[in-house]
Amino acid sequence: MGELAGSGAEFADNLGTIALDNAFDAMMVTDAELDEPGPRILYVNAAFTRLTGYAAEEVLGKTPRILQGPKTDRGALDLVRQGLVAGEPVASSGINYRKDGGEFHVQWRIEPVRDDSGEITFFVSTQRDVTERMNVERMKGETVASVSHEMRGPLTGILGALDLIKRQPDQLSESIKHLVEIADLSCQRLLRLVETMLDVQKLAAGPMQVDLVAVDLVPLVAQTLALHRGYSEELEVEIFTEVPMTQAWVLGDEDRLIQVVTNLLSNAVKFSSSGSQVRVALRRADGKLILEVSDAGPGIPESFLPYLFERFACGPSSNTTRHRGIGLGLAITRDIVELLGGELSYVTEEGVGTAFTVALAEQVSSVTGLA
Ligand SMILES: Nc1ncnc2c1ncn2[C@@H]1O[C@H](COP(=O)(O)OP(=O)(O)O)[C@@H](O)[C@H]1O
Ligand SMILES: [Mg+2]
Structure with a gap:
């Protein structure tokens, strides 16, 4: 790797080195040893030193493990190893550690390099710091989640007020009635958008966490039904309730339970044809509370059942x-x-209808006040 001179091959070699040393992404070349203690580092470029804080001479002969630490995802590394053993290029991302111990989120791709006989002799990996991008994504997600969440309250308030206005038809002129109707339908739509945004956010946020508290399903069901009144009227579907008890306590999270009832009810309503009925029933069985949402819609085709609970299906x-x-x-x-x-x-039965049931353990203690 001397100065730019010599034969054509040497010249090309030098250009290659210049390219690597001036590349934007961190690059590392290792040998192809996959058994313990793993591949040894043969080359790193200047961007690698900028990214990790390690000078080339500090890492040559060591394994890429020096970059790993407590938050590095072992499962992802195993998958990478499997890919490399199979001789395939692998791409992944995860948390690595700088020489000073600082974490960074890195996205990388490893390419196997083969010799003339087809045997893998080196791995070339490219690494890019995506910490900032991940932080922005996370903040964006959190903002969307809290805004969607906060919007549900005022929207419910507006819908309640519009409902009260609509209950006094004598005091309203025809044109005002019409405007109130438009406001009501628009609010319902907005609420459904908010619910969708909450759904998408839940998905992006990874494993869900809940604070379990005692929740009474009776008012919760009534409240969720009230929110769907406009939607069901718009689609000309009638909602019936069978809630024979005055209290029905479960351990849960109010917001999440509203979302469960909302999702089942909105499906039942939207898949029903005009003029048909949807039934929401709450009953007790074997120490459990059973919430059932049933419709007389088209049923779910058998061919779709394997995908029913899949995301984006x-x-x-x-x-x-x-x-x-x-x-x-x-x-x-x-x-x-x-x-x-x-x-x-x-x-579900095609041409007959569909019923979804949720069974949750009943919390008797909240009813008797022993909790
Ligand atoms: N009550 C129902 N009647 C008929 N089909 C249903 C019903 N509920 C769900 N499905 C089917 O399951 C699919 C997935 O439902 P869901 O996850 O709520 O997604 P989405 O409502 O956004 O389509 C629906 O697209 C529909 O085909
Ligand atoms: Mg749905």
């Missing part, structure tokens, strides 16, 4: 305006119900 009719969705509702509903230690099940 929408059934065959979901591209129509009436049925439009993004396929997250049931995936999230199942996550929430499982997180609360409950069970989600369904029965």
Whole structure:
């Protein structure tokens, strides 16, 4: 790696070195030894030193493990190893550590390099610091989540007020009635958008966490039904309730439970045809509270059942305006119900209808005040 001179091959070699040393991304070349203690570092470029704080002479002959630490994802590393053993290029991301111990989020790609006989002799890896991008993404996600969450309250307030206005039809002129109707429908739409944003955010946020508190399902169901009144009227679907008890306590998280009822109810309503009925029932069985949402809609085709709870899976009719969705509702509903230690099940028959049930352990102590 001397000065730019000599034969054509040497010249090309020098250019290669110049390119590597001036590359924007950190680069590292190792030998292809995958058994313990792992591949040894043969070359790193200047960007590697900028990224990690290690000078080339400090890392040559060592293994890339010097960059790993407590938050490095071992599972991801195992997958990388498997890919390399199979001789495939692998790309991944994770947390690495600088010489001074500082963490950074790195995205990397490793390419195996083969000799003329096809045997892998080196691995070339490219690494890019994505810490800042990850931080921005996280902040964006948190903002969307808290804004969506905070919007639900005022929207519910506006809908409640509009409802009160609508209950006094004698005092309203026809044109005001019409305007109130428009305001009501627009609010319902906005609320559904907010619910979708909350769904997407839950998905992006990774494993869900809940604070379990005693929640009474009776007012919760009534409140969620009230929120869907406009939607069901718009689609000309009638909602019936069968709630024979005055209290129904479970251990849960109010927001998440509202989302469960919302997702099941909005599906039942949107997949029902005009003029049909949706039933929401709450009953007790074997120490459990069972919430059932049933419709007389088209049923779910058998071919779709394996994908029913998959994220972003929408059934065959979901591209129509009436049925439009993004396929997250049931995936999230199942996550929430499982997180609360409950069970989600369904029965469906094509041409007859669908019923989803959520079973949650009843909290008797909250009723008797012993908690
Ligand atoms: N009550 C129901 N009746 C008929 N099909 C349903 C019902 N509930 C869910 N589905 C089917 O399951 C799919 C996934 O539902 P979901 O996860 O809520 O997504 P989305 O409502 O956004 O389409 C729907 O697209 C639909 O095909
Ligand atoms: Mg849905």
